[in-house]
Amino acid sequence: MSRFALAVVLLTLVYCFALASFHPWDIFFGAVISSALLVVFRRFLFGGEPSEIAGLPGRVLAFFPFAFATLYNILAGTLEVTMVVLHLRPLNKPGIVAIPIEERTPLGVAVSMLATTLSPGTFLVDIDWERRVMLVHCLDASDPGRVIEEHQEFYRRWQKRVFP
Amino acid sequence: MHEIVFYVAAVWMTLLLGVSAVLVITAHSTSMRILALDMLTLILVAALVLFSDAQVTSYYLDAALILALLSFAASMAAARYYGERNLF
Amino acid sequence: MRPRLAAPVGAVFAALAFAATLWGWLLAGGGTVDLPWAPSWDLRFTLALDGLAALYSLLATGIGFAVTVYASRYLPLHLEHQGRSEADIPRFHFFILMFMGSMVGLVMAQDLILIFVFWDLTAIASYYLIGYDAHERDSRRSALMALLVTGITAVCLLIGALMLYAAYGTFSLPALIEASEPGALLAAAGALIAVAGLAKSAQVPFQFWLPRAMAAPTPVSAYLHSAAMVAAGVFLLGRFYPLIQKTDWLLDALLVVGLGSMAVGGILALTRNVLKQLLAYSTISQYGYVVFMFGLGGEYGAVGASFYVIAHALAKAALFLTAGAVTEATHGETRLSHLGGLRRELPFLMVASGFSAAGLAALPLTIGFFKDELFFEAALERGGVFPALAVAGAVLTFAYTWRFWSGIFLGERRSEAHGVPAAMTVPVAALGALVIAGGLYVAPFARLAQAAGEVTFNAPTPIDPAYHLDARAENLMALATYALGVLVILSRSFWIGAAEAFARLGELAGPERLYFASLKGLNAFSDRIHDLEVRDLRTRVATILGPTGVLVGAGLLFTPTRGAYEVGAIGPLDWPLFLALILVAVAAIATVFPRRHLTLALVLSSVGYILAVVFAFFGGPDVAMVQVLVETIMALLFIGILVLLPRKVLEREASNPIPRRRKVRDAGVALIAGFFAFAVSWSTLSQPALEESVAQEHIRLAPEAHAKDVVTAILADFRGLDTLGEITVVGIALLGIATLLSRGRLW
Amino acid sequence: MIAAVAPWVADALVVLGVFIMTVGVYGMIRMPDIYTQMHAASKAVFLGVISFLFASMFSGDPAIIFRAALIAVFLILTTPVAAHMIAKAAYERGEKMRTPGAVDQSGRGLNREAHPGD
Amino acid sequence: MILVSALTIAVLFGVGSYLLLQRDLIRVVVGIILVSNAANLFLISAGLSRGQAPIYPLEEGVEVSDPLVQAMTLTAIVIAFGISALLMSLVYRVYTSHLSLNLEDISEAEVREEESIESREVAED
Amino acid sequence: MIVFTLGLTWTLAVLLSLLDGRKHPVGGIALGGLAAGFAGLLVLGWEVFTNGPVTMVAGGWPPGVGITLRADALGVTFAVLSVGVILIALAYEAVSGIESRTFPALAMFMAAGLTGLFLTGDAFNFYVFFEIAMIAAYALTGYGERARQLRAAFIFAVVNLLGSVLFLIGVGALYHLTGTLDMRMIAERVAAAQPNAALLTAVAIFVAFSLKLGLFPFHYWLPAVYTGVRPSVAAMLSGALANIGSYGLLRFGGELLPQELEMGATALFVLGTTSIIYGALQAVSRRTMTEVLAYSAIGQVGYILIALGIGGPVGFAAAVVYAIINSLNKLLLFLAAGLRGWMVGAAFAVGAFSVAGVPPAAGFLGKLVLFQASLAVESVALVALIFIGGALSFVYSFQIYQRVFWKPQARAYKISPSTARLLVAGVAGLLLFAGAWPEPLLALGQRAAAAVLLGGAP
Amino acid sequence: MKTSVMTRVVARVLLVPALVVALAILIKGYADTGDGFNAGVIAALGMLLQYVAFGYEEAERMMPVRLVAVIAFGGLLLSLAVALLPLFWGLAIFTHVPGPGEEVIHLGTVELITPVVFDIGVFMLVFGFAVGAIDLLARAIHRRET
Ligand code: NA
């Protein structure tokens, strides 16, 4: 239920943002449309997942630090990429690093990789479920061990509480 | 002053658009072309946002919105076709 | 319904029609039907039973009756010989009746277009009758020939009629006769009409179709030659004679044609071996007389021509029916050289056809005597060399008629023969009896001819053919004819070589040869130019773009261009648009180069996306958005199709090098196309924008439509019909895609 | 105060965005292989757009602000996916890394040194 | 500006025509799309005014872009879209029936078919 | 009444899209609906001919703002003609057994598109309806799914799309030159436009319609298409769809751009002449009936062009009359080409006589009006040319007629359904009737020509 | 199916937002940019995203694709009805309600006017077309593979 409610709220927000209007009627229609669509596609969207989100308030709270950490990564990455592109720093052994998935859920993998890919300097190439690793391309892979460690550190510290 | 900034930026964006279009055409590999087209759509979003800012209207943002939301479907399709010769 | 019933039905129709015509002319004094036909084009359905109409109607129905009776026995035998079913009988009688009906209509019609309609109806009927034995190649070729010669020349009649209408504003023949004045127009129209008439009456140089038409069953030939097809030709001359005679050179031309036909027909008739061929050339020659008489002009010419038609029709029909009966009696023998001595097997036929032959040869006590009398009188009236020419013609007639008749019945027997049914001889006898009756009491025929002649001459003609037992010129000419005729018959071995050489010359260089050569050449030429036809899409497209460019070029040449073109200022705020436009052009050019299809798709997408920017810069957010969306979904579709197509095939296309020469050619065509688009758009956009436009109204009225977005107001309200049509196109596209990809299943 | 500064901040953000995007496009030209280009092209340009979107936040027009926010959210979700898909395609087609000394832990030997003859 | 618009339209049209002349069916379809783009661009260029987007509230004294050409362009884009989609599936079906994407092979099939007709039906003289 | 047929066929077409057209009742619904639509058009025609043009502005807006639907003598004549042709072709297919799910729906869409196209008074709306009819035709051309049909569909689509684009450019240009899309207003205002721009616009529009007509040298697509498709589809394409070309030239050339038409008269004569001779020459030696018909079609439209070039009440009337007759000829001949039997032979003969201009088949009226029009401009050359073209049409019509219906056939044809044969005979009867009582046709031509000329008047 | 979990998660997450945005664009169409056509394509692209990310079979399972044709032609019918129904009141086609000068009921951005209904028809048709066409294509690809 809370999963559904959260979805309705977010979708209603999308609707109102798209209309750029928070008129009560618009909120109402947004909620109606969102609920209706969620009902129509419930099997596709929620099939197999519990309807309740465990520890919702805590996860919402933990989301913000996670977001800021990601933003920091993005800015730092941007700087790095800029330096490399503008010949201010040499292109030092880029390459593909295999980062173990460890205890991440599929959603966790997705979010982890989204955050990784968003920040310049790293992006997801492929996921190898047999080896249970995520292949990530790094602009600076001169020390793969350090890269892996940084990633796992980021996951444990910021992401795990929101998207395990 | 602000107009000039926006105006120069708009011209500049159009030029960037041109560069990415040239990249679509001249890139060495297909993956680069797809990447260049993806970049082109992003620059397009930027150009539309800028144009909206310059005109102080939201009208062009709708096009930018749907580009942001959905144009990656085309990139994905192209990439899938390139990578595995399949789609759907 | 039994097929054989068709003959009695046809005969009854013919008899009734004959009776009705006779009654209408003799007792009711002619009469006119005048109905509006196509008032908006001044066409009237006008029929009048005047003397000329009466003459030809009586011939068409009377001889039609005889032919139908004859065919009632002939046709079943004919079909039996060919192994065909009797189901084909009604078709024959249908077309004979149609022929008869259209002849009657033709001769009575007073409206030029109506005349043309009936004229062509006779051509259709004759086409089907000549092609009655359609399984035989000869029959098909002959039918086609007859149709082409008579049908195409018929168009001359139409043109002539329309010229007269253009000049005098009426299609009514009597009115035209009143109104028309000599001049170039009248001469041209008259000449065109005369061409139609001459072609149909098988006059030189159109004579060749008639002997070919002998491929038809005998009753058809009999009818065609005596009362219908060929007669229609001279009828037309007679009908339009009041117009034709206003032009002197036309009459002279008729003289020449008539003389030529007389000579050609007569000489060839002397050389033919096949019975019907002989008769066919005789017909050409005989109608040559008629045309000759028209050419001679004067009242004798007019009346003589009419009288000649009657006399000839009676005699010739009988002779054709004789030929058919003889062939039937001898199990299909058609050659004179294999016939002879049938006086014992077919005595009745011999006598009956003897009367007709005598009539054709213009012996006294037959109606034929008077035809030649009038003929000679007309020639004498004109004077000069013409009496001599007339005698020469008559001599030929005398000679070939004798050859025909004597060749069948006299001499020694050369083939097996048996009797023929009475239905095949009685019509011959009846016609023969009429030939003799006319010789004994000429008045009714003379009256008919005179009535017709008056119509033709467009003035009273007090002409009264009769026997005059004195040494007047006509009688002397007749005697000379008989004497010379006998001489010609006796001296056959002297001139036959020359005559046959003449015939062979005609075969080698005559109009028939020309006809076949042109038809063959036409087909060959058609085949040749068909090789020039384009069979690939590329050239098909090029042949559109090239001429379009040429037309635009011509358009530029013919209109003033000075001051019509503007470069247009680039305002300070226009630079982004300017750049974007250039980008579109660059990206568009880039679509030429990629080999791989995926690259092509990507480049195409970039063109589309940049175009969206252009639309945005033009102040059209809605358009920009649609362009973006369409481009995205098109990319999906494009790639989907690429997935569907096997990789190897795509790679083959990708690696297929384009020859340099073709590249140059394609680029040339593309340049022309670009030039077209450039010229049209530049010239249009150079026109200063109008202050007032309906778009201003749309902007003004959008609030009335409760809309803020004027474009959407236009799409959903002002011009909703366009949008409805547009989505219908999309819906049909879905239907079409379903048809192509899943046999029309939509789910 | 804020109203006076806002346009200048917006201008600055625009200039920043243009700069980042230019870097991205230039990186696309400069980088030797698809993997390294990806960092510049997809991501740098994305950040430039975000910068523009922040700039439009200062317009004060809610119609612009809300949509800009929405665009940003959607871009955050979609650009990584597009980049990843393209990289994955290149990876599956076995496109090589062209930088000397490239690291490859994928096990497919995409670095030049690993299998020179491949 | 007029000249530039005209030139761009001409390039789009010319390049589209060039592709229409190619042997590859897919290029032909691309040609059609480009030629349609030329028409769309011409339509919007043919507007009688250019300025702000024609959406109320309109700023006073500023020229408004011609909404009618925009509506026409929109309609034309959509129509071209539907037709191009149909044309693409037609390309696929032409491929499956001729096993080639090459117009040369396809016109050869046309010629072959015609020749077989010519030889079967001998003309009557 | 003006939207009855349009609305009915349109709605039905949408409903039919969801049904399986191979089922008998579906074909029946389609036929019944189209027949009702046809009847509606007849009623509308009656209204137009007794009370003058019927007009409706969509949305109740002022003319020009909303789209004007206008039924005048010209439009309603062509609408009746085209819908009638589709009706008969659909009936033909229905009695022979429809093989495609989508055939009835597509035929209905084509009818709706053509109805709208002939009854609209708006240039851009014309384009939209034009595309509806065309896209339905593209889909229909592939009907039968054989290789040559698909090939034909592709060629047809590509070439005609090019034509559509040219036309669209023309419409855009007209808007820029006049500031309106309403045909009446365009006609009033276009004289004030720069002659150069107007003429070039006219060229674009002219080429677009010439393409549709299959006029030399824009005809190269036509033989492959007409011979490739099924008889009923060929009948629809040549009997109904090609009318767009004649109508378009009359409406846009005669009414909207009369000065440009006059300027281009020489070009019209040259192209028309070449078409007549070229098409006829090609047709002469063609071996199959459909091939002959295809090339004949190219030749026949040349006459229409010449009539247009002559212009004025006489020329336009001739063009209309000729277009009507040509349309019926092609309907008859293409349908007959798919059948055998004596009745079909007779019907084909009527068609052949009509093509050759032999009365009483209505074709002679066409020749009549053309000669009349040529004489009106006192052009001996034109008269001679029409004469030669007519002579050639005699040759090819009857060569092929004899070859197919007279020559003993080596191959046995399966006997055709009697209803289909009756249908063909019915069309032949119509042609004969029209020839025997030409007044309606000739009056129609004059009224339609008057509508064209009136439209151009200020 | 070879897309990674990230792709699939994002595609799935974007489905309903795309549809919501589409409806928003449809609803505001009369007052702002966008219209039925735009909305239809957006919604369709949202669906087609799932085709690309999950493959044809999976995507078909999530929604009643059978209905696509009905949606498409139902939409066309709806638009036709809006266009033609005024005839029954003796009005010109496309006469919209409320007419010029009459009061319009606004429910937030939603306007209760018949052009919106017309646009909904357009939306349905375009949505049905885009999804239907790609679905047909996907099926054809699938058929070819098996
Ligand atoms: Na809108």
Ligand code: NA
């Ligand atoms: Na639309």
